[in-house]
Amino acid sequence: MVKIGVLGLQGAVREHIWAIEASGAEGIVIKRPDQLAEVDGLIIPGGESTTIRRLIDKYGFMEELKKFAAEGKAMFGTCAGLILLANDLVGYDEPHIGVMDVKVERNSFGRQRESFEADIDISGVAENFSAVFIRAPHIVEAGENVEVLAKHNDRIVAARDGQFLGCSFHPELTDDYRLMSYFVKMVEETKSKNFA
Numbered sequence: 374m375v376k377i378g379v380l381g382l383q384g385a386v387r388e389h390i391w392a393i394e395a396s397g398a399e400g401i402v403i404k405r406p407d408q409l410a411e412v413d414g415l416i417i418p419g420g421e422s423t424t425i426r427r428l429i430d431k432y433g434f435m436e437e438l439k440k441f442a443a444e445g446k447a448m449f450g451t452c453a454g455l456i457l458l459a460n461d462l463v464g465y466d467e468p469h470i471g472v473m474d475v476k477v478e479r480n481s482f483g484r485q486r487e488s489f490e491a492d493i494d495i496s497g498v499a500e501n502f503s504a505v506f507i508r509a510p511h512i513v514e515a516g517e518n519v520e521v522l523a524k525h526n527d528r529i530v531a532a533r534d535g536q537f538l539g540c541s542f543h544p545e546l547t548d549d550y551r552l553m554s555y556f557v558k559m560v561e562e563t564k565s566k567n568f569a
């Protein structure tokens with residue numbers, strides 16, 4: 374069974390652990406950088422990206438997260454987590470972790486639509502997936518090796534760049550585990566590749 378960490382600094386952490394365990398992997402809340410060595414894949418949850426970033430710096434996570442990515446391990450950013458993984462952010466000079474080849478805009482669905490639910494098709498993953506968007510970002514541009522997995526209103530809301538998966542919405546807030554199961558498979562694949 375693969376072990377998947379959830380960065381436990383802020384945001385929807387516990388719900389991700391339940392979803393991981395319902396998808397056939399072991400979930401571990403990551404509170405300290407040295408715990409990253411224990412896991413095969415990592416989820417960066419939704420929350421507030423600026424707050425999570427502040428805590429990443431405060432607890433010395435940044436170099437370790439970059440190392441985790443450089444080791445080829447799978448990472449999944451949901452909502453604020455997607456903002457943290459992106460290598461380009463609209464309106465910012467510098468990205469945060471900056472490992473996924475996408476340009477992301479924050480809070481980009483408009484004020485009147487702060488939160489909403491939409492049925493989306495996620496290519497190769499799930500049809501009629503009920504996606505919960507909360508002050509959600511979207512992917513403005515995807516690099517050439519990035520696979521666009523889902524769109525909502527012509528905006529990219531889920532994508533995969535090799536070992537990196539990102540989505541605008543909160544898959545952990547519904548009991549539909551199809552996207553999480555897809556990530557568990559990604560972790561299994563990257564793990565066997567990294568050991569080969």
Ligand SMILES: NC(=O)CC[C@H](N)C(=O)O
Nearest residue numbers: 419420421422452453508
């Ligand atoms: N639900 C979320 O994760 C919201 C993301 C938040 N609006 C941000 O910019 O970080």
